[in-house]
Amino acid sequence: MGRVGVLLLNLGGPDKLEDVRPFLYNLFSDPEIIRLPFSWLQKPLAWMISSLRTQKSQENYQQIGGGSPLRRITEEQARALEATLKQRGHETQVYVGMRYWNPFTEEAIAQLKRDQLEKLVILPLYPQFSISTSGSSFRLLEKLWNEDEQLQKLDYTVIPSWYDRPGYLNAMADLIARELDRLPNPDDAHIFFSAHGVPRSYVEEAGDPYQEEIEKCTEGIMQTLNRSNQYTLAYQSRVGPVEWLQPYTEDAIENLAEEGVGTLVVVPISFVSEHIETLQEIDMEYREIAQEAGIEHFHRVPALNTHPMFIEDLADLVEEATKAPSLSFDGVMHPPKKTKFYPQERWEWGLTASAETWNGRLAMLGFLALMAELITGYGPLHFVGLL
Numbered sequence: 001m002g003r004v005g006v007l008l009l010n011l012g013g014p015d016k017l018e019d020v021r022p023f024l025y026n027l028f029s030d031p032e033i034i035r036l037p038f039s040w041l042q043k044p045l046a047w048m049i050s051s052l053r054t055q056k057s058q059e060n061y062q063q064i065g066g067g068s069p070l071r072r073i074t075e076e077q078a079r080a081l082e083a084t085l086k087q088r089g090h091e092t093q094v095y096v097g098m099r100y101w102n103p104f105t106e107e108a109i110a111q112l113k114r115d116q117l118e119k120l121v122i123l124p125l126y127p128q129f130s131i132s133t134s135g136s137s138f139r140l141l142e143k144l145w146n147e148d149e150q151l152q153k154l155d156y157t158v159i160p161s162w163y164d165r166p167g168y169l170n171a172m173a174d175l176i177a178r179e180l181d182r183l184p185n186p187d188d189a190h191i192f193f194s195a196h197g198v199p200r201s202y203v204e205e206a207g208d209p210y211q212e213e214i215e216k217c218t219e220g221i222m223q224t225l226n227r228s229n230q231y232t233l234a235y236q237s238r239v240g241p242v243e244w245l246q247p248y249t250e251d252a253i254e255n256l257a258e259e260g261v262g263t264l265v266v267v268p269i270s271f272v273s274e275h276i277e278t279l280q281e282i283d284m285e286y287r288e289i290a291q292e293a294g295i296e297h298f299h300r301v302p303a304l305n306t307h308p309m310f311i312e313d314l315a316d317l318v319e320e321a322t323k324a325p326s327l328s329f330d331g332v333m334h335p336p337k338k339t340k341f342y343p344q345e346r347w348e349w350g351l352t353a354s355a356e357t358w359n360g361r362l363a364m365l366g367f368l369a370l371m372a373e374l375i376t377g378y379g380p381l382h383f384v385g386l387l
């Protein structure tokens with residue numbers, strides 16, 4: 001391998017409570033997170049929603065020590081990957097580029113430009129692809145590439161998703177097996193996969209492959225685990241007034257309690273680090289819902305973080321990507337062989353018919369909800385949990 005860099009992409013999280021508001025503003029300014037028919041509406045709406053959500057969000061971050069651990073853990077993953085590649089004889093520089101908070105993707109790109117790389121592997125730390133996560137980061141990279149001739153000369157390989165890799169599945173199965181084996185009756189536990197949700201329209205109208213990749217990932221983990229336990233897949237963390245992927249985690253927990261399930265082993269599967277949605281939402285909110293519904297034993301499988309099998313698998317992925325034939329950039333962001341920048345044709349951008357329908361619908365709903373909320377001071381967004 002020549003002079004190779006790896007760019008790890010992640011979402012980012014506020015390091016301290018003062019960061020929450022500008023972090024939320026960045027997040028809601030992203031058209032991949034909230035889609036509006038008119039781009040001029042994006043910033044005012046982002047300002048409004050982030051202002052209205054800051055307090056609730058800060059309370060949640062307060063409960064996990066006053067900030068997100070995401071930066072620290074992602075840096076640890078980067079250093080572990082670098083060390084593993086070094087052991088294998090590769091001098092590789094691993095960069096961290098966050099989408100909405102420090103260290104920003106733009107800074108990582110500025111640094112890797114100074115380092116004069118021969119080849120770059122672009123590796124999102126999301127196992128499954130979603131328009132709202134890896135897609136948003138790819139979108140940003142596309143913009144940076146279009147503006148920069150030096151970047152256009154750099155060979156790069158993009159890994160759109162990697163939820164089906166045996167090393168990753170083994171690492172997940174290992175963590176689940178360890179949690180099960182701590183129980184007096186491991187076979188009786190119900191394994192509960194909780195994936196981060198996305199609005200249903202992302203999948204059904206924009207063609208986001210996220211749901212399919214989550215389902216295949218869950219099946220792959222269960223096959224690798226090779227145990228007889230029953231299992232469920234549900235979606236957590238819904239925000240806003242539109243319908244998200246179903247079943248919702250809270251409903252699925254209550255249904256299982258009604259069916260008489262007494263032990264849940266919850267597995268977070270959209271994310272490879274501990275973050276607010278594992279530490280606060282699952283460990284506190286969903287635990288309380290489960291207890292109130294009558295589930296006696298609620299256990300949570302830890303996130304992968306720097307699990308050695310996981311880091312080894314990322315190192316394999318980087319080695320494979322650097323061996324794959326690469327193309328240099330020629331002005332159009334199209335992918336090298338065997339990789340794809342955007343995963344599918346149906347994911348269309350701009351003013352396509354389907355994008356417009358649901359842009360309009362979402363905007364109308366969001367706008368009406370916001371107006372009602374602003375006028376009455378207590379509107380529908382309170383009930384659906386956005387504020």
Ligand SMILES: C=CC1=C(C)c2cc3[nH]c(cc4nc(cc5[nH]c(cc1n2)c(C)c5CCC(=O)O)C(CCC(=O)O)=C4C)c(C)c3C=C
Pocket residue numbers: 011012013014027032033034053057068069070126130132133196197198199239270271274275276277
């Ligand atoms: C694969 C993981 C994630 C998907 C898919 C995703 C979609 C998505 N998220 C929001 C809204 C918010 N996300 C927030 C924080 C946040 N989200 C993820 C992961 C996914 N999001 C992470 C890792 C984090 C950061 C966690 C941390 O530790 O800081 C937040 C802010 C937190 C809060 O106020 O609840 C919001 C808001 C939408 C709307 C969306 C899909 C369209």
Ligand SMILES: [Fe+2]
Pocket residue numbers: none
């Ligand atoms: Fe999110």
Ligand SMILES: [Fe+2]
Pocket residue numbers: 237277
């Ligand atoms: Fe979230």
